Amino acid sequence: MGELLRNFRARAGLTRLEVSERLLVSESTAGAYERGERIPTTSFLKDADMLLDARGALKSCIPMMEEEKYPPTFVGWMRLQREAASISGYENMLIPGLLQTQEYIQELYEVRIPQLPDVEIEKNVEARIERQTVLGRDPLPNVAYVIEESVIQRPLGSKTVLRNQLLHVLECVQTMHNLMVQVMPTERLAHAGMDGPFQLASTPDGRNWGYADRPGGGTLISKPQQVNQLIDRFGMLRAQALTPWESAELIERTAERL
Template sequence: MPDSRDVTACDWEREPDPSDSLRTFGAVVQALREHAGLSRVEFGARVRFSRHTVESVELGRRMPDESFVERAEEALGDTGALRKAARHLTRGEAGLAAWFRRWARLERAAVSLGTYECRLVPGLLQTEGYARAVFETRIPPLSDEQMETQVGARMERQSLIGELPNTCFSFVVEECVVQRPLGGERVLRDQLDHIVGLARLRNVSVQIMPTRTTSHAGLDGPLALLETPEGRALAYSEGQESGRLITDVKQAAVLHRRYATLRAQALTSPDSVGLLERIRGEL
């Protein structure tokens, strides 16, 4: 039997061709901004994005979302150049760990996604401030450029929830995770507000696992699951400096059963939102 990390060669599993589209788009933004005589701080204020985000886009480290393109277009003369250039953007994988890239591609084709986390807020739910706090704690430390690349990749991945309204997203998160003030109380307040907002979407379910629970099916650690359009169940497990894609039918089935049990053991979605709001109110 093949190793569970190996998968059959399919179009959605192959490495994508390298593309310079992000760098090209970023160079166009920078040229137009400089022609307009705007600093990154000034331009960021006009498009309602941080200087860090502007820099990441201009250096080709971050995929701009639709709002960035539209606001930048308006701020830089409304010539249509940025809208046209944006049509040729190719999603990159810079900033994603090598072992995670295959899973990230599978996510975009999934009909359902489930995540259990006991360490930190799941990446798909993180605010930019929280993501920065996560990467600032990395050992060895990241350079400024590495930091921006990592944050950009995480924010880009979050576009999944908005772009896949017919995909079901489920999250089970330990209570201690949403109480830890990573990055400070202000960052945590924004993060809690963000989670509550996402939890109100029809295709998103967020459940909190109480710290004082007496039964727990996820003691083996974090877990990610998905179902492909063909009905195939896959799983992903991550640890220190490594990740494992699980395609073996029996192994994946066991992990899907564990996750179903976790959801039954956690607070309901409404109760979880209520808990998040109470924690937010105490900060």
Template sequence: MTAVGDARIRRAVRAREEGSDLPGVWSAYGGLLQHLRIRAGLSQQQLGDAIGYSLELVASVERGRRPAKAAFTAAADRVLEAGGVLRVLQDEVDRAKLPRFFRNVALLEAEALSRFSYDPLLVPGLLQTETYAHALLGAHFPPLDEEIVEQRVAARLARQALLTRKKPPVVFVFIVEEGALRRFVGSDAVMHQQLEHLVTCARMRNVELQVMPAVRSVHSGLNGPMVLLESMDRRRHVYVDAQGVVSVRSDEDEVSEFWLRYGMLRTQALSTEESSRLIERMAGEL
């Protein structure tokens, strides 16, 4: 890559990060796309025609207003003979669709060997169906722009690739409150599909799903949701989320306390077999 291209990207990232809610990496990607297009001697219209996208979309991507999707990137990289440079940024472009408060957590999550979570209010994002996620984000207040809803749904579904990652695989344990599974989101059809999806996920070899029964009124998770991560270098982290304020803890003593608490939670929840049977019964009620 040329020095001009590097400088363009650095300026774009700084501008976005200093004065806009739009992710800096979208602008960085757009600046790089514009540089490659001009180098190839193409107008925005010509590039759009060559890759099968509209002039408006190409212009929006170059301005950093809209994120490029993987198919757009693959086509542009090929037509502009970019040698994979655009594809290098695609993961970051996709991750930036997530809410700002969650992006650093998503980086830790992407490098995890194990992920243990407790979710008292909702089906965890990694196990949500598209229709459930869409209904949930559509009910956000203040209301989100429809395009933002679509971007966040897409990002949430993209995160779910972790469930089937092979090298290395990730071990998951999900503990979900029974009340979260009974919370009506969307419609009967949405909830039925979501519960059936949970049963399917629970059959995966690297996934354990436990339900905390409603009759267990007192347990070690009453302080709120938590996610425990162990990274590839065997470092352990915990993150907790309170009303969109995410706190990541890495202090060994503090992290150890969370792991002990989570171990107790597992003994207090239903077994995986009991949990699957309960979810199947709940799905049958809809």
């Protein structure tokens, strides 16, 4: 990949600095891409393909780069999210990935056991941030999450990291009319999420998919009966959780106490 970038840049008669300025990345990042030290983002490859007149050669490498950035069990789900008409999920441990701040993601990987090397942490953080472009794509997907009350109380890294994360979630729900977040109170006597976290996606052609996190890797679920069971569970969770407006008030109060 790096050699392709370097060759097309040379053919276009551009310096690395000129490419970095036009594609809005640092010169050091562009150099790391060319040396194979970092994996290019999808948006960079699309823009570089146009700038360097690669005629699709660089864009054709995007699937290969995705397989380098994400675990094998997650690649299929990530691609579904990119095209989904709706995305939803239940989380009992963490803020949903599409809503995480960079410092929250950084802490998430730094406390991981077994410990990851710095270069692996950097790769994972960059890949997760890149996925968040799903929320602003055209057409906009409808997005809904139910999260446990304990999630908004867990100071991953520090209270400051959590406070900034909660304020970010509030900003997202206030500015993104395609997004709803609901909090499941800890004291609820009935709870449909005891089997653990899961996610759902519906494609524009009406197909429904599920994804369940499991020890050792997640599972992409395609069987209609199993996906329908997850859809039913998510409907029950939304009914049992606080309303989106009550949830926003709780998140705001929690952030104010930090």
